[in-house]
Amino acid sequence: MGKSTGFMEFPRLKRPWRDASERSLDYYEIYTPPNKNKLKLQGARCMNCGVPFCESDHGCPIDNLIPEWNDLVYKGRWREALERLSKTNNFPEFTGRVCPAPCEGACVLGINEPAVTIKDIENSIVDVGFEEGWIRPNIPDKRTGKSIAIIGSGPAGLTAADQLNGVGHSVTVFEREDRIGGLLMYGIPNMKLSKSVVNRRVSLLEDSGIVFKTNANIGIDIESETVLQSFDAVLIATGSTIPRDLDIPGRDSKNIHFAMDFLTQNTKSLLNSSLSDDNYIDAKDKNVIVIGGGDTGTDCIATAIRHGCKGLINLELLDQSPIERDALNPWPLWPVIHRTDYGHEEAIKRFGNDPREYATLSQEFIFDAKHNLTGLKTNEVKWQKNNGRFEMNIVEGKEKVWEADLVLLALGFIGPDQTLINQMGIDLDERNNISAAHGSFETSKEGVFTAGDCRRGQSLVVWAMNEGRGAALSIDRYLQGSSSLSAPMIKLGSEER
Numbered sequence: 001m002g003k004s005t006g007f008m009e010f011p012r013l014k015r016p017w018r019d020a021s022e023r024s025l026d027y028y029e030i031y032t033p034p035n036k037n038k039l040k041l042q043g044a045r046c047m048n049c050g051v052p053f054c055e056s057d058h059g060c061p062i063d064n065l066i067p068e069w070n071d072l073v074y075k076g077r078w079r080e081a082l083e084r085l086s087k088t089n090n091f092p093e094f095t096g097r098v099c100p101a102p103c104e105g106a107c108v109l110g111i112n113e114p115a116v117t118i119k120d121i122e123n124s125i126v127d128v129g130f131e132e133g134w135i136r137p138n139i140p141d142k143r144t145g146k147s148i149a150i151i152g153s154g155p156a157g158l159t160a161a162d163q164l165n166g167v168g169h170s171v172t173v174f175e176r177e178d179r180i181g182g183l184l185m186y187g188i189p190n191m192k193l194s195k196s197v198v199n200r201r202v203s204l205l206e207d208s209g210i211v212f213k214t215n216a217n218i219g220i221d222i223e224s225e226t227v228l229q230s231f232d233a234v235l236i237a238t239g240s241t242i243p244r245d246l247d248i249p250g251r252d253s254k255n256i257h258f259a260m261d262f263l264t265q266n267t268k269s270l271l272n273s274s275l276s277d278d279n280y281i282d283a284k285d286k287n288v289i290v291i292g293g294g295d296t297g298t299d300c301i302a303t304a305i306r307h308g309c310k311g312l313i314n315l316e317l318l319d320q321s322p323i324e325r326d327a328l329n330p331w332p333l334w335p336v337i338h339r340t341d342y343g344h345e346e347a348i349k350r351f352g353n354d355p356r357e358y359a360t361l362s363q364e365f366i367f368d369a370k371h372n373l374t375g376l377k378t379n380e381v382k383w384q385k386n387n388g389r390f391e392m393n394i395v396e397g398k399e400k401v402w403e404a405d406l407v408l409l410a411l412g413f414i415g416p417d418q419t420l421i422n423q424m425g426i427d428l429d430e431r432n433n434i435s436a437a438h439g440s441f442e443t444s445k446e447g448v449f450t451a452g453d454c455r456r457g458q459s460l461v462v463w464a465m466n467e468g469r470g471a472a473l474s475i476d477r478y479l480q481g482s483s484s485l486s487a488p489m490i491k492l493g494s495e496e497r
């Protein structure tokens with residue numbers, strides 16, 4: 001273990017973010033560089049528990065060998081730490097930056113002390129690995145002669161591609177966008193995950209032998225049947241891309257956009273022209289309302305601030321979460337608590353107050369004679385338990401009108417695009433996601449597998465990677481009868497989270 005008394009000697013110290021007022025003026029990553037000496041002491045806090053709950057059902061979805069690399073980091077053996085980390089995690093530079101770290105919620109130290117800074121340590125191991133030039137293309141010794149098409153280049157598709165190429169299959173990844181990465185590229189903004197970090201990994205995968213085809217919308221640019229006929233197996237990893245709408249009066253006013261249009265266009269314009277081509281939805285000098293929270297809402301807030309918005313409000317339908325875990329949410333469950341993410345922190349610095357308004361129901365968009373949005377009418381709601389279920393009631397007399405020039409809808413996603421799925425004649429589940437069991441990842445069509453948000457519904461990068469590894473194992477077994485690949489254990493609740 002790290003240091004037997006480390007957890008008593010050293011306090012938890014997170015790798016700091018850059019100052020909020022400084023970083024919100026640019027699109028560089030919010031993180032400060034790793035400090036190896038400080039991180040060693042953080043590794044020393046790990047107690048190497050007999051049962052490492054950080055790897056349990058409620059911990060890391062990809063079974064990262066956390067106590068092992070905490071110990072190696074404490075001893076300064078960074079290269080070995082990278083080797084252990086690479087056994088379970090194909091892309092620690094993504095999870096180290098964007099994972100919400102369920103492992104830390106399940107850390108045993110977290111029962112009565114702040115948890116080990118697992119995510120920071122993970123991120124630093126891989127950053128050191130890249131700095132030192134230890135991370136090289138993974139070129140297989142020999143090829144199997146089998147070919148696999150992967151449709152969609154998000155974390156699920158990329159993880160499966162890496163695994164399958166590693167055992168010698170010939171992998172082609174089709175992506176309908178002009179750049180590879182899925183939501184890692186066009187979703188999560190630069191300040192949280194630099195696109196140079198995504199491109200660096202994509203180059204390594206290319207150098208490993210994976211073929212990438214962009215601007216290839218399967219089902220539209222290329223017939224699904226052509227793909228089915230040309231490959232020995234197919235993996236559908238097309239994400240959950242249909243946004244949930246808000247069907248209230250005035251929805252057709254100008255300047256109401258889905259969050260993903262706002263975020264995607266911004267990143268594209270930033271990468272193509274440093275925002276000089278004007279091909280993006282500009283929040284400059286506007287009163288912006290973001291409806292909906294989560295990562296998407298936060299990313300909209302942070303992007304609108306970088307544009308120089310005049311005012312910013314973030315509406316949430318639910319109540320504010322408690323500051324500390326409540327009795328129904330004990331360790332080692334994911335702590336449902338109030339968090340101030342990077343975008344909220346930046347808004348507080350810029351405007352002097354937290355932009356979030358809770359228990360607020362959007363009721364009507366208000367517009368002028370030219371149909372331009374001018375405001376949003378809302379009502380306060382109260383959440384009450386009735387027969388064990390939460391029920392929402394409108395509070396009379398608490399109607400409010402907010403000034404608004406731009407509204408961004410960050411209300412989640414209702415499932416994958418159906419074009420390709422219909423063409424292939426694949427069964428859906430009751431939520432309109434592709435039907436396949438976690439563990440087998442086989443669809444109703446022979447030789448066609450599925451992984452990631454298009455199967456489980458909108459989720460997390462680390463769960464997409466869990467599914468990418470699992471699907472790769474199933475595909476390898478399907479093609480070869482057995483497999484040397486490893487996949488994460490099937491965890492309690494693997495389907496839900």
Ligand SMILES: Cc1cc2nc3c(=O)[nH]c(=O)nc-3n(C[C@H](O)[C@H](O)[C@H](O)COP(=O)(O)OP(=O)(O)OC[C@H]3O[C@@H](n4cnc5c(N)ncnc54)[C@H](O)[C@@H]3O)c2cc1C
Nearest residue numbers: 152154155156176182183218239295452453459460461464
């Ligand atoms: C704004 C935003 C911020 C987020 N932030 C975080 C975060 O901080 N941390 C976290 O863990 N998770 C975050 N998430 C969730 C996370 O990004 C997703 O759960 C994850 O990317 C899902 O991976 P995936 O590979 O299943 O799909 P995606 O990443 O959605 O990739 C699917 C890809 O398939 C392509 N595609 C679709 N149809 C076709 C077709 N017919 N032909 C070819 N290509 C096709 C799409 O263009 C896309 O590139 C965020 C999500 C959003 C929307």
Ligand code: SF4
Nearest residue numbers: 060095099101103119
């Ligand atoms: S991938 Fe996420 S859950 Fe797993 S160790 Fe890293 S931060 Fe924790």
